[in-house]
Structures are given as structure tokens and as C-alpha cells.
Amino acid sequence: MRAVDGISFHVERGEVFGFLGPNGAGKSTTIKVLTTLLQKTAGSVTVDGINLEKDPSAIRKIIGYGSQEVSVDDDLTGRENLRLQCMFHHLHKADAEKRINEILKATGLEEAADRRAGTYSGGMRKRLDLATAIITRPKLLFLDEPTTGLDPQNRVAMWEYIKDLNKAGTTIFLTTQYMEEADRLAHRLCIIDNGKIVAGGTPAALKAEIGADVVQLALPDNGAAADRARARQVLGPVAGVQEIKDYDGGLMVFAKNGPSLVPEIVRKLDDVDVHITQISVSAPSLDDVFVKHTGRKMRVEEVTPPRRMVFGGRRRRPM
Amino acid sequence: MSARDIFVEVGAVFSRWLKKTFRRPAFVFFAMVQPVVWFLLFTQSFAKIADIPGFASSTGTNSYLTFFSAAVIIQTVLASAMQSGIGMVTDIESGYMDKMRVAPIHRFSILLGKVMSDGVRILLQSIIIIVLGVILGVTFATGIGGVLVILAIAVTFGIAWSGISTFIALATRNSEATLMISILTTFPLLFLSTAVMPQGLLPDFVQSVATYNPITYVANALHVLVITGYDWTTLGYGLLVILAVGAISLSATTVMFRRAVAS
Ligand SMILES: Nc1ncnc2c1ncn2[C@@H]1O[C@H](COP(=O)(O)OP(=O)(O)OP(=O)(O)O)[C@@H](O)[C@H]1O
Ligand SMILES: [Mg+2]
Numbered sequence: 001m002r003a004v005d006g007i008s009f010h011v012e013r014g015e016v017f018g019f020l021g022p023n024g025a026g027k028s029t030t031i032k033v034l035t036t037l038l039q040k041t042a043g044s045v046t047v048d049g050i051n052l053e054k055d056p057s058a059i060r061k062i063i064g065y066g067s068q069e070v071s072v073d074d075d076l077t078g079r080e081n082l083r084l085q086c087m088f089h090h091l092h093k094a095d096a097e098k099r100i101n102e103i104l105k106a107t108g109l110e111e112a113a114d115r116r117a118g119t120y121s122g123g124m125r126k127r128l129d130l131a132t133a134i135i136t137r138p139k140l141l142f143l144d145e146p147t148t149g150l151d152p153q154n155r156v157a158m159w160e161y162i163k164d165l166n167k168a169g170t171t172i173f174l175t176t177q178y179m180e181e182a183d184r185l186a187h188r189l190c191i192i193d194n195g196k197i198v199a200g201g202t203p204a205a206l207k208a209e210i211g212a213d214v215v216q217l218a219l220p221d222n223g224a225a226a227d228r229a230r231a232r233q234v235l236g237p238v239a240g241v242q243e244i245k246d247y248d249g250g251l252m253v254f255a256k257n258g259p260s261l262v263p264e265i266v267r268k269l270d271d272v273d274v275h276i277t278q279i280s281v282s283a284p285s286l287d288d289v290f291v292k293h294t295g296r297k298m299r300v301e302e303v304t305p306p307r308r309m310v311f312g313g314r315r316r317r318p319m
Numbered sequence: 320m321s322a323r324d325i326f327v328e329v330g331a332v333f334s335r336w337l338k339k340t341f342r343r344p345a346f347v348f349f350a351m352v353q354p355v356v357w358f359l360l361f362t363q364s365f366a367k368i369a370d371i372p373g374f375a376s377s378t379g380t381n382s383y384l385t386f387f388s389a390a391v392i393i394q395t396v397l398a399s400a401m402q403s404g405i406g407m408v409t410d411i412e413s414g415y416m417d418k419m420r421v422a423p424i425h426r427f428s429i430l431l432g433k434v435m436s437d438g439v440r441i442l443l444q445s446i447i448i449i450v451l452g453v454i455l456g457v458t459f460a461t462g463i464g465g466v467l468v469i470l471a472i473a474v475t476f477g478i479a480w481s482g483i484s485t486f487i488a489l490a491t492r493n494s495e496a497t498l499m500i501s502i503l504t505t506f507p508l509l510f511l512s513t514a515v516m517p518q519g520l521l522p523d524f525v526q527s528v529a530t531y532n533p534i535t536y537v538a539n540a541l542h543v544l545v546i547t548g549y550d551w552t553t554l555g556y557g558l559l560v561i562l563a564v565g566a567i568s569l570s571a572t573t574v575m576f577r578r579a580v581a582s
Contacts, residue, residue, distance in 0.1 A: 035421050036420075036421065037417055037420055037421060039581070057423055060421055060422060060423040061423040063421065065417075065418075065421045067414050067417060067418070069413075069414050070414075071413055071414030071415045071417065071418045072415075073335065073339070073415060075338065075339040075342050075343070076335065076338060076339070080338070084331055084335055085418075085422070087327055087328070087330070087331035088328065088331060088419065088422035088423070088424050089422060089423060090324055090327060090328075090423075116342075132418070
């Protein structure tokens with residue numbers, strides 16, 4: 001089977017490039033090819049002008065990689081883990097020690113530095129892992145789901161940290177299954193599903209493409225075919241409705257001025273006896289972009305609380 | 320890539336493994352407690368073996384303790400060598416291998432540093448056994464010089480044997496399977512050799528198996544060094560067997576390792 005199938009993209013120097021997709025989309029596979037860990041069957045990859053096939057070791061000199069699963073040595077202390085990484089990158093000792101102290105401070109691991117990593121909490125291990133990836137000051141940093149498994153507080157801290165790194169000049173390629181993360185961090189992003197890129201661009205442009213508010217109607221039993229058909233029939237002609245899309249839990253109505261349409265939508269559906277279990281209106285999000293292109297929701301735990309039930313038209317987040 | 324770079328890389332991998340080894344309570348157990356158990360258990364329960372007619376004449380000693388000290392060394396070396404592959408698998412499983420693979424280091428440094436640390440671990444364990452033996456009353460016919468040769472044999476044979484375990488580890492990529500297969504192949508070989516019993520006292524069929532068993536030749540070499548003196552023919556066979564086992568196991572390991580780290 002093909003985990004990744006014929007994808008093409010380019011990352012600009014100095015940007016944060018996001019790779020957004022659900023479980024099994026092919027994010028890790030892509031990142032492993034780019035970091036020389038996995039051999040691709042076809043195609044070509046150039047990193048910083050270096051051909052991946054011809055000179056993988058030159059690429060290894062300029063990249064850093066934070067894997068999805070934390071990989072620190074639990075028998076070694078945090079400091080020793082970092083020191084080892086410096087030796088792998090042939091840093092001089094004095095320089096290495098200086099960087100180690102800096103990074104321990106920056107990642108808040110100073111106090112735990114001389115304890116074995118095996119005694120760290122999950123979040124601390126994740127931070128140590130990130131520290132080992134960036135201590136060598138890579139030009140290009142690959143981060144595979146850097147915040148999965150972190151609590152909200154640590155997640156926000158990690159976002160700030162990634163932003164700072166980027167401001168300091170590191171180009172960052174990051175994968176995530178969180179819309180909000182991609183939205184906040186990535187200058188540009190690709191949405192990947194089933195090994196294929198389904199959409200790409202800046203988060204703003206992707207959302208603008210939708211050009212409408214999204215009224216999401218959750219139907220009982222995830223929407224029987226008959227219910228869906230009747231709903232489409234009555235909602236299609238409503239003024240302002242641009243498009244109606246199926247998603248796995250019901251229907252999504254793309255409409256200008258969505259909030260003001262809610263009463264009418266509810267009435268029309270009631271007329272034809274279609275029940276709704278939930279209705280919400282929001283400005284388009286990357287989630288909607290994903291649904292629009294795949295007909296499915298991403299189905300991952302959300303970073304922010306779920307959309308509010310609205311009947312009045314409060315937007316989740318200003319555009 | 321300069322020689323200095325490679326030195327640093329191998330040193331990094333080497334020191335990592337040494338630290339890991341000595342921080343594991345299991346290591347301390349295997350290194351200290353197990354040889355004591357073997358010495359006490361076997362030499363107490365089998366001391367009478369030395370009274371069997373032919374034991375003294377064929378081995379050159381009437382002390383089973385002295386004879387058996389070689390077996391303890393071999394057993395410890397084998398047990399230690401068998402663990403070698405486990406670390407490699409855990410690194411693959413934990414993703415640490417990938418961490419090393421994205422680093423700009425020579426792939427071979429990863430293997431070399433590990434093998435060297437295995438060698439040091441085996442050396443330390445062998446020293447412990449010899450000290451223990453001396454305390455219990457083993458005398459070494461070849462003196463300090465002979466003890467050094469014994470240590471050299473233990474380390475080289477250990478590294479050669481660790482190649483088998485690493486090969487199995489890289490082939491199965493499964494730490495439990497590695498340990499199981501290693502134990503199942505190694506321990507019968509120990510008892511089907513002259514390590515625990517002189518050749519003449521082994522049952523006929525075991526004798527013929529022992530003739531083809533590499534451990535026999537290493538055991539014989541250790542026995543002469545402990546009991547009788549420098550017997551160059553026996554030592555020569557021992558060396559040859561170690562080189563042969565090492566050449567086969569380490570080249571097979573290298574092939575598997577290349578495959579495991581290939582990008
Ligand atoms: N070693 C493997 N052998 C076989 N199939 C694999 C292997 N690794 C990944 N796959 C398959 O390749 C596809 C893509 O996997 P990949 O790990 O790249 O997804 P992902 O986007 O990183 O997902 P996640 O968010 O769960 O990490 C999946 O269908 C997965 O089952
Ligand atoms: Mg993944």
C-alpha cells in the first residue's frame with residue numbers, strides 16, 4: 001500500500017510550514033523521508049539545495065528532528081542526553097556546554113538536568129526531546145506532532161517556543177493533527193489525507209476560499225440518507241446558501257450571513273420533519289476546509305472547547 | 320569525515336552504553352551474584368567429580384573448583400554476550416536508533432561503539448570472576464601473564480559471541496525473541512562442551528558433539544592456562560575458533576546492521 005502517494009510541496013526559507021492531517025494520513029512517513037530515515041520509492045527531494053538521494057549525510061548536518069514518539073535515553077540524565085547529541089554533531093566541548101546550559105534554562109529543565117530522564121514526566125521528556133533536536137541549531141527543523149500528548153498549558157508554551165525558534169531564523173516543518181495549531185503556527189500549510197495533499201496555502205487563504213459561514217447540522221444517527229435528501233431539498237433554495245456538503249455526522253451548509261439564517265433553517269427542517277441534534281454556526285475554520293475537501297471531519301480531540309451551541313450567531317473566534 | 324570525528328562518535332556511543340550498563344541493577348546482579356552462585360553451587364555439589372578415576376590424569380588437577388573456574392568464565396561471557404543484541408533492539412523500538420540515524424555520524428560508529436562497550440563489560444565481569452576464583456582458592460598455573468591471556472580470550476570470544484546475539488536481534492527486531500533464541504542455543508552448547516567435564520568423562524555422543532562445538536576449544540584453552548601451562552597447540556586451536564566464530568558472526572551482524580540503518 002502507499003502511505004504517501006505523489007505529494008509535492010515546497011517550503012520557503014524562514015517559514016513555519018504545517019502539515020495537517022488525521023491519523024494515518026502519511027505525515028510521519030513524509031517526515032521520515034525528508035529526514036533521510038526512510039527511502040522513498042519514487043520522486044525527488046531537495047533540502048536546502050541538496051539532493052536527498054545524492055548526499056543524505058550533508059542533509060543530516062543541517063537538520064534537526066523531533067520524532068512523534070519521544071526518544072530520549074531514560075538511563076541518562078537530561079544533561080547527558082544533550083551532551084551526547086552535541087557529540088553526534090561534533091560540537092566543541094566548551095561551545096556544547098554553553099548551549100546545554102542555555103537550552104536547559106529555555107526548556108525549564110534546569111533543575112531536573114542531572115536527574116535521569118526516566119524520572120521525568122511526559123511533558124518534561126517531550127521538552128528534553130525537543131531540546132536534543134534544536135541544540136545543534138539546525139537550519140531546518142522537523143517536528144512530528146510536537147504537542148500531541150501535552151496538556152493545554154504546556155502546549156501553549158511549546159507554541160511560543162516554536163515561534164521564538166522561528167523568529168531566530170530556523171525554518172520549521174511541523175506536522176500536526178490540530179487545526180488550531182496549524183492555524184496559529186504555520187505561515188503556510190498543506191492538508192494531507194490518505195497520503196494525498198488535498199489543499200494547501202496560507203491558513204487565511206484556505207479559509208477565505210470557503211467564503212462563507214459554516215452552519216453545521218448534526219443529524220440523529222449521523223444522518224439517514226432520507227433525512228439528508230429532504231434537508232438538502234428544503235435548504236438548497238434558501239437565500240444565501242451557497243453549498244451543502246455531507247460530512248460523516250450530518251450536513252454542512254455554507255452560507256453568507258450564516259447566523260441570521262439559523263431560524264429559517266430550523267423552521268424549514270421542522271416543516272419536513274428532519275430533526276437536528278445540534279446546530280452551530282462559525283466563521284470558516286481549517287476544520288471546515290478539511291471537511292470541504294474530504295467529506296469527513298478530522299475526528300481528533302480539539303484543543304479548544306467544542307463549538308458552542310448557537311442560536312444567536314456568536315462566532316467562535318474572530319477571523 | 321576526519322579520523323577525529325569518528326573517534327568522537329564512537330566514543331559517544333561507547334560511553335553511552337557503558338553508562339547505561341552500570342546504571343542497571345540487573346548488570347550488577349549478573350556480574351557479581353551469578354558467578355558466585357555458579358561457583359558455590361557447582362563446586363559444592365559436583366566436588367566429587369574430581370574423585371572420578373581419570374579426572375586428575377586427564378585434567379591435570381584434582382580440584383573441581385580449579386577446573387570449573389574456566390566454565391564460570393565461559394558461562395558469564397556467554398550470558399553477557401547474549402544480552403548484547405537486546406540493547407540494539409530496544410534502541411530500534413524506542414526510536415533512539417532513528418535519533419542516531421538522523422545525526423551526521425558514520426553509521427558504523429553506532430555498531431563499533433556498542434561492540435566496544437560490550438567488550439569492556441565482558442572484561443570487567445571476567446576480572447570479577449578471576450578475583451572471586453582466587454579468593455575461593457583457584458590457582459593459575461601460568462601466573463599473571465596467563466591471567467592476562469585468559470582475559471584476552473574472554474573478551475575476544477565474548478565479542479565474537481555477541482555478534483550472534485546482535486545478529487538475532489537485528490533479524491527478529493524483538494527483544495524477547497532475541498533472549499529466548501540466545502538462551503536456547505547457548506546453554507546446551509555450554510553443557511555439550513568440555514567446559515564442565517573433561518572430554519574423556521563425557522558420554523560418547525556428547526564427546527562427538529563436543530568435538531564440533533566451538534566452546535570446547537575455548538574451554539580447553541582456558542583449562543590449560545589455569546591448570547597446566549602454555550600449551551601452544553591448544554591455545555592455537557582456541558584462537559582459531561574464536562577468529563572463525565568472530566569472522567562469521569560479526570560479518571553477518573554487519574550485513575544485518577547495514578540493512579537496519581539503511582535509509
Ligand atoms: N511500518 C509500517 N508498515 C506498514 N504500514 C505502515 C508503517 N508505518 C506506517 N504505515 C501506514 O502508512 C500510513 C501512514 O502512516 P503515518 O505514520 O505516516 O501516518 P501519520 O499521518 O503520521 O499518522 P499519525 O497522526 O497517527 O501519526 C498509515 O496507513 C499506516 O498504517
Ligand atoms: Mg505520525
